[in-house]
Amino acid sequence: MNDRQATATLSLTRPDDWHLHLRDGEALQAVAGTSAAQFARAIVMPNLKPPVTTVAQALAYRERIVAALPAGSDFEPLMTLYLTDVTPADEILRAAEGGVVRAVKLYPAGATTNSDAGVTDIAKPRAALEAMQRAGMPLLVHGEVTDSDIDVFDREAVFIDRVLEPLRRDFPALRIVFEHITTREAAQYVEQAGEGIGATITAHHLLYNRNAIFSGGLRPHWYCLPVLKREIHRQALVAAATSGNPRFFLGTDSAPHPARLKAHAAACAGCYTAPHAMELYATAFERAGALDRLEAFASFNGPDFYRLPRNAGRITLRRERWTIPESLPFGDDDIVPLAGGEPLDWRLVA
Ligand SMILES: NC(=O)N[C@@H](CC(=O)O)C(=O)O
Numbered sequence: 001m002n003d004r005q006a007t008a009t010l011s012l013t014r015p016d017d018w019h020l021h022l023r024d025g026e027a028l029q030a031v032a033g034t035s036a037a038q039f040a041r042a043i044v045m046p047n048l049k050p051p052v053t054t055v056a057q058a059l060a061y062r063e064r065i066v067a068a069l070p071a072g073s074d075f076e077p078l079m080t081l082y083l084t085d086v087t088p089a090d091e092i093l094r095a096a097e098g099g100v101v102r103a104v105k106l107y108p109a110g111a112t113t114n115s116d117a118g119v120t121d122i123a124k125p126r127a128a129l130e131a132m133q134r135a136g137m138p139l140l141v142h143g144e145v146t147d148s149d150i151d152v153f154d155r156e157a158v159f160i161d162r163v164l165e166p167l168r169r170d171f172p173a174l175r176i177v178f179e180h181i182t183t184r185e186a187a188q189y190v191e192q193a194g195e196g197i198g199a200t201i202t203a204h205h206l207l208y209n210r211n212a213i214f215s216g217g218l219r220p221h222w223y224c225l226p227v228l229k230r231e232i233h234r235q236a237l238v239a240a241a242t243s244g245n246p247r248f249f250l251g252t253d254s255a256p257h258p259a260r261l262k263a264h265a266a267a268c269a270g271c272y273t274a275p276h277a278m279e280l281y282a283t284a285f286e287r288a289g290a291l292d293r294l295e296a297f298a299s300f301n302g303p304d305f306y307r308l309p310r311n312a313g314r315i316t317l318r319r320e321r322w323t324i325p326e327s328l329p330f331g332d333d334d335i336v337p338l339a340g341g342e343p344l345d346w347r348l349v350a
């Protein structure tokens, strides 16, 4: 396709982000408007310090998010609870009755940023999982084992066998979202699983393989968890996202960290993609020759899985070459968006 034949604008039903880190305090002030400019709603991750483990904390956090939005924004934060070894069934019932908390997040203890208070053994939060199954409350999983003897690149595949399969045997009706999948194994697992299991896929896992972390030096802005994988896995994720299967949907996992902590001897994991999220996804779908599949992935499949209405409004992306800023303000610090300084060929205009 030459430039003249290429689609010049893309109009989509307003999309949602089904996996987002908004942080708190000054960081929240810096990033909230950015996601609100791209998405109508977002599933907001609970891995704050301290984590959001109760409905009362989720309500208070929601208020802080709404207060950080630009005037007139109708962005809707969909809240989550952080599952611990001791989450009581009562808290799940309160969450299910309240209508503000939409899901509960499983972080295996030690798997990722602020996961120390996470689950040490999936047998421990049994009462909470039973209550979730009964209430139809989705469990969102960071799907990696943490055993130091398992290679970092194998942790997701091993999680399927050691945690996810037994969990689904014990709780066959539990609705599960396998978050930010990064491997062919995970894509195949979700494809073959029944109706109640979906998966989010990030833009960076669709666009990059693990070479990106090492090209021309060690590049911490491409370091996230689960870590980028081999090219065959990237290709499997692109195939899944563009397949039309309604159980794959958009979740940026935009995970802002100050530039100082990314350019650090022990760099924090997370890619900041919120400011140009839809542009990155459009780039990935266009490269796969599947721009016509982007709307379902970004705007239909997520709300359908979460049993929420699809959005009414629309957004427009225009074909236009521009350069991603190299750095943005972030409280007293600054932040480097993923691929800062590089060009993009799509731009969100409304
Ligand atoms: N994805 C990441 O690399 N980091 C996330 C945590 C997470 O989603 O695992 C963060 O909160 O920084």
Ligand SMILES: [Zn+2]
Residues within 6 Å of the ligand: 112, 142, 179, 180, 225, 226
């Ligand atoms: Zn995660």
Ligand SMILES: [Zn+2]
Residues within 6 Å of the ligand: 019, 020, 021, 045, 253, 255
């Ligand atoms: Zn995340």
